Amino acid sequence: MNLEKLLQRIQVLETIGTLEREVSEVVFDSRRVVEDSLYVALKGTVSDGHSYINSSTEKGAKVIVCEQLPSEINDEVTYIKVEDSSKALGHLASNFYGNPSEKLKLIGVTGTNGKTTVTTLLFDIFKTLGYQSALISTVEYRIGDEIIPSTHTTPDIVRLNQMLAKAVEIGCEYAFMEVSSHGISQNRTEGLHFKVAGFTNITHDHLDYHKTFQNYIYAKKRFFDELEDSAIAITNADDKNGSVMLQNTKAKKKTFALKTMADFHGKVLEVDFNGMLLNFNNKEFWTTLTGKFNASNLLLAYGIALELGMNEDEVLQAISVLQRVNGRFETIKSNGGIFFVVDYSHTPDALENVLDSINEIRTKNERLICVFGCGGDRDKTKRPEMGDIATKKSTLAIITSDNPRTEDLAQIIKEIEAGIQPQNFSKYTSIPDRREAIKMAIKFAEPKDIVVVAGKGHETYQEINGVKHHFDDKETIRELLQLMGK
């Protein structure tokens, strides 16, 4: 693509060299540079892309976009100085791929919990309604029927535009994507045109990265601040920070809520392990999804679908045939009558919601066993909170490993245990090996008891010291049930 065209909408501070060039690729990683590519130097969390400018030009990059011009200038290369190279990258990527986010309707969902659920539900609803769409989520990326393994909840802006362009090419009319706080902070959504933006909730997570809860709120809020006036923003009126998100947005404002007045109002009429009877804007219907928090997720998906002009009855019909989302409150019933819930709750709020949802459904005779751990190299302050919640809200908590990554597992477990209150000391045990922990839960469980295996949901690995070992909670449960004959 012609460089001058590529630079549209980018505020250039200074240029060295010619703009009469054809660019073969836009890259931000020197290891991916190919002949005639444009390399954008980004300041990262570990290193500074500016230090790879020379190695990029050696590998064939002919254009460098950066915030500081290097001291050594190569006459064969064009240098473009910008204020913020990660923002420039967003516009370069959009331009390079033909601005695909303007050619379909892009829907972004942000919030601590529920993003994967809401975006996946929307993808499935629109499929039932007869539309081809794209899905960008933690579990997988989908472009129509094609499934691509996911690497990030919100991938980098080049990859995003590349996938959106492919979606446009095959005729997708909609794209549903998760917008993570890391993604917003690192400008991974810069230059995208969102038609609808949804907010689920905000609770404790990622304080290792954002440092304070206030910063975390502002990161999410930025997504709404930057919407265009043609966009629609839908927020959760039940969340105490729901209105903060829309404070400064130019978009049309809408609300959804289960507990308070809202444009999209829902009520949970009945709930058990098989599903829920719901009432949305005075229409009743059944869903196989369960857990009150999923009523909130469904309500947001319903609100978004209606704002996109879908017919209400058809949307409710599509909702009533939805399947559960991979690893989100998925249930397995053993031959012996033990109930398992596999859920991706890896934050205190998510764990609390799952345990509360089960406690609302179970009777006093049915015990609740909770197997969980916490990831390494992630927000450590979640750990004691989750220890407290799990022991408070279940009959027995079995603390185990999640993805220790580069951390010492014994130390992670110690930090979880530190949050357990003395009166609950008798209600937990720690078994570092996750398979052994699940085995212990099965051994302890009697018919009708409920075993929650939390934290990993759809994941099919355990990451230990940079190596991903195969591990699948659902598979492990089924295997052990067969071995143990329960």
Ligand SMILES: CC(=O)N[C@H]1[C@@H](OP(=O)(O)OP(=O)(O)OC[C@H]2O[C@@H](n3ccc(=O)[nH]c3=O)[C@H](O)[C@@H]2O)O[C@H](CO)[C@@H](O)[C@@H]1O[C@H](C)C(=O)N[C@@H](C)C(=O)N[C@H](CCC(=O)O)C(=O)O
């Ligand atoms: C902390 C974090 O978010 N890091 C992301 C960030 O990498 P970074 O800032 O550490 O990059 P860096 O290593 O410092 O390098 C700086 C620059 O130099 C470049 N470089 C580096 C080395 C080299 O040889 N040549 C070169 O050009 C790099 O490509 C980069 O452009 O930018 C990279 C490219 O986009 C991301 O892949 C990377 O995600 C890492 C792998 C990650 O684990 N991120 C997680 C925390 C994340 O983003 N999670 C959220 C979900 C969170 C949630 O649950 O809500 C997500 O959206 O997935």
Ligand SMILES: Nc1ncnc2c1ncn2[C@@H]1O[C@H](COP(=O)(O)OP(=O)(O)OP(=O)(O)O)[C@@H](O)[C@H]1O
């Ligand atoms: N609306 C909600 N409110 C509170 N908890 C929820 C809600 N929706 C889902 N959860 C809990 O959070 C877990 C993760 O859900 P989901 O994967 O949809 O969230 P996410 O926002 O995509 O998370 P991530 O940031 O890890 O991608 C679920 O397994 C469930 O325990």
Ligand SMILES: N[C@H](CCC[C@H](N)C(=O)O)C(=O)O
């Ligand atoms: N997107 C989340 C996933 C956490 C999943 C959990 N299994 C863990 O490893 O902590 C994160 O990166 O914080």
Ligand SMILES: [Mg+2]
């Ligand atoms: Mg997700």
